[in-house]
Amino acid sequence: MSAGAAASAERGVDVTLAALADPVRRRSVELLADRPHRAGELAAVLGVSAPVMSRHLRVLRTAELVEEEHPPYDARVRVYSLRAPPMRELKGWLADAETGWAEQLAAFKDHVERP
Amino acid sequence: MSAGAAASAERGVDVTLAALADPVRRRSVELLADRPHRAGELAAVLGVSAPVMSRHLRVLRTAELVEEEHPPYDARVRVYSLRAPPMRELKGWLADAETGWAEQLAAFKDHVERP
Numbered sequence: 171m172s173a174g175a176a177a178s179a180e181r182g183v184d185v186t187l188a189a190l191a192d193p194v195r196r197r198s199v200e201l202l203a204d205r206p207h208r209a210g211e212l213a214a215v216l217g218v219s220a221p222v223m224s225r226h227l228r229v230l231r232t233a234e235l236v237e238e239e240h241p242p243y244d245a246r247v248r249v250y251s252l253r254a255p256p257m258r259e260l261k262g263w264l265a266d267a268e269t270g271w272a273e274q275l276a277a278f279k280d281h282v283e284r285p
Numbered sequence: 286m287s288a289g290a291a292a293s294a295e296r297g298v299d300v301t302l303a304a305l306a307d308p309v310r311r312r313s314v315e316l317l318a319d320r321p322h323r324a325g326e327l328a329a330v331l332g333v334s335a336p337v338m339s340r341h342l343r344v345l346r347t348a349e350l351v352e353e354e355h356p357p358y359d360a361r362v363r364v365y366s367l368r369a370p371p372m373r374e375l376k377g378w379l380a381d382a383e384t385g386w387a388e389q390l391a392a393f394k395d396h397v398e399r400p
Contacts, residue, residue, distance in 0.1 A: 183311070184306070184308050184311065187302060187305045187306040187311065188306040190302045190306070191299075191302040191303045191305075191306035193299050196298070196299065196302065199382060200381075200382060200385075203381075203382040203383070203384075203385035203386045203389070204385045204389065205389055252382075252386055254386065257379060257382060257383065257386075260379060261376070261379050261383075264372060264375060264376050264379070266315075266318075267314060267315060267318040267367075267372060268318070268372065268376075269318075270315075270318035270319045271318045271367055271369065271372075274318070274319065274320055
């Protein structure tokens with residue numbers, strides 16, 4: 171990965187974490203992981219008003235965690251679905267942190283077990 | 286997992302995400318994944334003042350992402366290290382979302398490939 175790509179992935183993870191750090195948005199991601207939903211369905215399940223839901227969906231779209239589509243039968247309907255790349259980036263970040271952590275524990279184990 | 290334990294894990298992931306949704310705190314976690322650090326070392330590497338670092342470390346400790354220890358040779362020194370459980374919970378949440386997502390893609394594939 172180039173330095174530019176790495177920096178952009180870093181920014182991406184920050185944006186993803188900020189977007190997910192809200193219970194309504196995180197719960198939206200859980201619902202969208204099951205199947206695409208309309209904004210109104212999400213608002214009903216999550217117990218928030220349409221304008222509040224719309225604000226949360228805008229944050230999720232800006233973070234590229236969800237995408238909006240209009241079904242061919244009705245251009246006024248907006249259906250939201252989950253996008254995988256930001257979740258994959260966050261997973262990669264956690265895996266990297268875990269690698270450092272595992273090496274640290276292995277080094278500590280070596281140290282205490284040294285005769 | 287009992288309903289109570291599940292609800293507490295849910296709250297835990299919210300707290301973890303809120304704690305990580307700040308570049309200084311996320312970078313602190315990366316540094317601590319490598320090895321334990323003193324607050325002063327973290328502040329120096331991250332280019333923040335001691336009071337700012339202290340505030341961020343308090344958030345990370347409240348989220349149980351880091352723990353503070355005093356080395357036996359000097360009770361005034363505070364050394365911070367990473368705690369694995371919140372990272373593991375977040376990883377579990379991502380894996381659950383990914384499972385739903387993978388099932389959705391498989392169902393879609395079945396649907397489009399149906400003769």
